[in-house]
Amino acid sequence: MAFQTRDCCLFLFCLLALQSYHILSIEAATAAKLYIVYLGERKHENPEHVTDSHHDMLTCLLGSKKDALASIVYSYKHGFSGFAAMLTEEQADRLAESPDVTSVHPSRNYELQTTRSWDFLGLQYDHPTQLLEKSNNGEGIIIGMVDTGIWPESKSFDDDGYGPIPSRWKGVCQVGDAFGPSNCSRKIIGARYYNAGIDPAELEKDFLSPRDFNGHGTITASVAAGSIVHGANFHGLAAGVARGGAPRACLAVYKAVWGSGRGTGAGNSATVLAAIDDAIHDGVDVLSLSLVVPSEDSFGALHAVAKGVTVVYAAGNTGPTLHTVANTAPWVITVAASTIDRAFPTSIRLGNNQAFVGQSIFYNSTYGSGKFWPLLYGGRCTPDSLNGTDISGSIVLCFSNYLISTSSILNAGGKGIIYALYTENLLENTQCRGLICVLVDFNVGYHIRVYIATASSPEVAVELTHTVVGQGVLSPKVAWFSARGPALPFPSVLKPDIAAPGVSILAAYRDSYVFRSGTSLACPHVSGVVALLKALHPDWSHAAIKSALVTTASNVNAYGMPIQAESLPRKIADPFDFGGGQIDPNKASDPGLVYDIDPQEYYKFFNCTAGQFSICAQVLEPVYNLNLPAISIPDLIAAKTVRRTVTNVGKADAVYKVSIESPSGVQMTVEPPTLVFDASAKAHSFEVTFMAIHKLQGNYVFGSLTWSDGEGHIVRIPIAVRVVIQESYADVA
Secondary structure, X not given: OOOOOOOHHHHHHHHHHHHHHOOOOHHHHOOOEEEEEEEEOOOOOOHHHHHHHHHHHHHHHHOOHHHHHHHEEEEEOOOOEEXXXXXXXXXXXHXXXXXXXXXXXXXXXXXXXXXXXXXXXXXXXXOOOOHHHHOHHHOOOEEEEEXXXXXXXXXXXXXXXXXXXXXXXXXXXXXXXXXXXXXXOOOEEEEEEOOOOOXXXXXXXXXXXXXXXXXXXXXXXXXXXXXXXXXXXXXXXXXXXXXXXXXXXXXXXXXXXEOOOOOOOEOOHHHHHHHHHHHHHXXXXXXXXXXXXXXXXXXXXXXXXXXXXXXXXXXXXXXXXXXXXXXXXOOOXXXXXXXXXXXXXXXXXXXXXXXXXXEOOXXXXXXXXXXXXXXXXXXXXXXXXXXXXXXXXXEEEEEOOOOOOOHHHHHOOOOEEEEEOOOOOOOXXXXXXXXXXXXXXXXXXXXXXXXXXXXXXXXXXXXOXXXXXXXXXXXXXXXXXXXXXXXXXXXXXXXXXXXXXXXXXXXXXXXXXXXXXXXXXXXXXXXXXHHHHHHXXXXXXHHHHHHHHHHOXXXXXXXXXXXXXXXXXXXXXXXXXXXXXXXXXXXXXXXXXEXXXXXXXXXXXXXXXXXXXXXOOOXXXXXXXXXXXXXXXXXXXXXXXXXXXXXXXXXXXXXXXXXXXXXXXXXXXXXXXXXXXXXXXXXEEEXXXXXXXXXXXXXXXXXXXXXXXXXXXXXXXXXXXXEOOOOOOOOOO
């Protein structure tokens, strides 16, 4: 132990602490809490040695360096000197007696929204402002969830304090296996299930009723409209208050997907269309579908939109490859997934005292937080790469481009895995259940691999995960898995439309709470916000709500830096990653201008023969002329002019001026450049002309068009253009 440079006061403290160490009872040792030990405002010449000095100080108290390593959670060495450690009250009191210690006090918990995303989006429940307060938390709005059903006993669906069911409701409470009339309430006001054409093997695994066996439907419903639940957490992580985006909204449940597979299920066009059809009849205001369905189902959604229902779909989880976005019909809102300002850092310490931080959901204390385990390198950790290596009782370092099956590690008695891989935003992946599983980047993985190669007996200790939240976490970022545009069926429709939180969201699962990631989580975030907007603006159309979300979205983070997208390599996000950008609910409540569409207009552009409206044109118009809050031109050969109309939903007298960001290599002009609104002129049209500066076969390039009134309204739409020599030119070199 390196005490040569310490003063005699610290040495005497160490002796006294060691004398008293053995009189602490076993009961006291198990009653440890997190304390912050403040050592003063010291300037450290060698900050890398500070952690060792903190370990030495705590070793004096605990009598064991291993115990000290396990006890210290953080070592503070930049702003001030100190550390955070798990201590009993007696240990904290003794440490406070040291002449080197300025103060010792318990760490205080900050009460967080466990989904955190709602605080991150500016919808704080404890201090409600703007949209959440003005909409009365979505009270009176009905959200229809087309999913795997619901677990009605979850605290997230408590109807305490709710008023009567909205009088316009026409739905039913369909009873069945483990689901009776009492399972509907003033929160879950209706429930139906649809099992026609479902594989009998899937039905055998499930409840033949609206009850949710899979869990997916309960998760998404709690994110969209979960009631207030205090003390929600996942094994102590992300502890706080759980709720949905519109916590006072009612839920109507339509079970159209079946089976037990996590994140998967069995459904078909018939069940989904039947659910949408019933939802239209029943009187829902919002339909939330965290599903990827065949494109022909989109016409069921169009009928809902024509009846005034706002329809929200997930974009899919097949990113980051281009052309993977699903649910591409222009009459639905398609949602990409983004990260939030919360992380789950997990400390790794090698046998040579090198320390690294990865991310994990490691909460199982039976593994021994901070205990050293043998460390092995397993290559890609396939059966072939392990090649009979004895990994029993060891933690294995794996290099892979993606999360792989852990069965070979578990079956061979491995204690855990350190994954070096590209960011996937899937901490809670099922492959990591039941063992230590820490994700690191390739740079950290390289240093660990070098240590393994050079150490005679490499070993590693992994601390329990803790929660970090706030501006220190770079966010939002578009999640790796989030599907990307352009849309293959309709490249003139820019998809996805918007991004919302969908990574490591805490949500209801049966009688508890779990973390889940996916565009399935992003979709109900938007559904919850839509419910708030509908409560605040009951006269707004579906298209107006979609426009408000897209045109007020942000493409920069809290620091004003461009939002990034996880990819290979990580890049600045573009409209094919997140449409208009990251959702901003409060700004969407007052967008200034909207791009509105009469639902019958869609039939001028799509499959008119299937329509029921008399206005269907004999020749379909170009899709880029549909009045969407985005412009996508996949085939710019000669000059092309696009028409748009904006409607003023703000102050009656307003003047808006245009600013443009032309796509690279494209000349873009807007006429007129100024729009003047008053009580008699509530809507104005304008034309946007695009012309290629260079004649070439190019890739997509991006820009934007923004109307501003100088009084805080900034109405921005994304633009994507591909310059081509001829329309059917293959993009190959």
